[in-house]
Amino acid sequence: MDIFNGLNTAQKTAVEHIDGPLLIMAGAGSGKTKVLTCKIANLLAHGVAPYNILAITFTNKAATEMRERAVRMIGAPAQSVWLSTFHSFCARFLRYEIEHTGIYKKNFVIYDSGDSQTVVKICLKEMNLDEKQFTPNSVQSAISNAKNMLMGPRAFERSASTFFEKKVAEVYSLYAQKLRANNALDFDDLLLVAVALLEENEEVRERYQQRFRYVLVDEYQDTNGAQYQLTKLLAAKHHNLCVVGDADQSIYGWRGADIRNIMDFEKDYPESHTIKLEQNYRSTKTILAAANAVIENNENRKPKKLWTENATGEQIISYFATDERDEARYILGEITRQNTIYNVLYGDMAILYRTNAQSRVLEESFMREGVPYTMVGGLKFYDRKEIRDMIAYLRVVFNPVDTVSLMRIINVPKRGLGDTSLGRLNAYAAQNELSLFDVISSPDLIEAVPGLSARARNALEKFSVFIFELITAQETMTVHAFIEHVLQSSGYMAELESEEKPENISRIENLKEFVGVAKDFEKTTEDEPNLENFLSQVALISDIDSADMEEERVTLMTLHSAKGLEFPVVFMAGMEEGLFPHVRTLMEPDQLEEERRTCYVGITRAQRKLYMTHARMRMIFGHTTSYLPSRFLKEIPDACIERISADSNEGFGSRTNFGRQEYTNFRPSKRQMGGDVSQTNTPPKSAAEVLGAMHRTVPQQPAAAVNMAGGPIRPDMDVKWSVGDKAKHGKWGIGTVVSVKGSGEEVELKIAFPGQGVKGLMQKYAPIAKV
DNA sequence: GAACCATAGCTTTTT
């Protein structure tokens, strides 16, 4: 396969470039991933060993995709290119080299932000600091910021000026000490320790600089100080550094990303070349014009204008809802409409919002209407109690000095070890400079702890024997078998099974899924499928990595998570002053510009059709608040956007109503919107016209016709349902109708799906067919 | 030591 096939001139130049620093300024949708992939393929084609290439992406998912694409292009050698995120790279690097620090041991564990917050809280408590003034969150983020700027506790203390900062410096120091004692690294440490090791150890540095002859970094605009330094160190020998990014899409300033890293690349590497990719292949002219118009309002930016040869496309729709429930209803209506009339697959639509809190109302609507969806973030799988408990068990087995994890499970399930006993144990351990595990693993030491009841002593000895048994068992078992073993032998499963509460049932489900995750890991990992690598992978997995977007589901996620993705139809919800841009950014011009970039990212995710919605009032913290429409809406030229409102009752203004009543009977028209953007050359001028046209020309045809072809199941109003009928649902499989209520448009069905309970469905929305 | 109830605090965005 020809590597240069289908590339434009600028893209070709970028791919052809081999030696020396290169900056690729790649606008949204300009084929950046394609260029990077082709570049890797081209390096390999030029005889560069896969072993000599390091490519850094923003998510694990992007890394996997890029690897697969490169393998398809050039074959097996691409398999062994070192391709990962900054954090995974560091974790792997440290797994080999960390003992050179003389501080950490090879079996270190990685703490996520939850674990790290637990440690911060312990520190605050120990230092008797007021949690009102020093909130765990603010302290944690201050420490994190310091780390991202490569400042250790001492450096931070030196730079501290306010009382708050000086105290935080103390907390930082204690926090770092605790992590070291637990042989644990937090996310920021992965970078920090890797950089420190490379800086201090010449032998290691030499070895890795020698090895990585070519370094490629994606999303360079979102690198922070530590990542910048790491990149610089690794590329220092060969200077074959290629960075790709778009300053207009820098949206992670709040977590230490420094836009100057990309702005100043040419200063850092004076011999560098710069290539601009400005042709957009993703969006319609309308969408691109809107994006350009919005981003132009930023003062601090280099001028750039994306252009496209794609069709003009339809206008953007701005819908003014009465409240967040009306907003959700409108969006669901449009999604069903897009799906039923235009045959847009659910998987081709996404809803983007600024804050996770907005997802709840939307989610409820999806459930009520039976439309399949997948949510990125929110209630995270790995944040669930039972999963964290299991991970804590695994971590203790892997690294027993991890006291945070040990404390988490020592009395889970209940072993009669309460706060009092544990307090005594911890006090004793601290006094004698032992880890908690040191104490409980020795009967003599347990005996020596003052004030322990006989019952507690007994329980502790049993527990420590149990942990030792697990450590032995682990050595000969696969990860998934070991997890199952822990679940059984700890009594964790038994405790959940003892009571048939619905939450217990879902916990058991989740734990089963966790075993599945381990099985999957054993099958797919490129490293040894051992506990060590499993724990690393689990710690560094992100929401976007684990989201299942292949399936036929609408995706719900924050604007931040959406970076790098694209969808034919996009909804941006909550376009209100105070929500987006968020209140906390209104005072700071820099932060406001970042909000605008976030908006730019959102708009440019859309390929064909973009909806933006805002609500007159919205429930926040249980109180109704009213917001003005977002300034970003006003920045979009009138020609690009059609504004409709829930309040106006004339003509097509009352679209909500229309949407709810009439669309299910239209036959899907693939040509209208289903094809490639570039093929829709004469699109109607406005959505109103589309609808008008639909009224006149689309014949009334039962949607069921689609089912015959084996396509997705669509709502069908012509079917008469009665109790006892068997119904096939797109997601839940086959069920039995248990009740039918209402008539006409309002037919409401209750259907029992085996193993999934009774679901309430509106016939006009439900993707069901008679069996 | 555990179960229950009240209340505060929360919401920016995440590896």
Next chain:
DNA sequence: GCTATGGTTC
């Protein structure tokens, strides 16, 4: 409006 936490009670 929800949830995580802390206090109170048995």
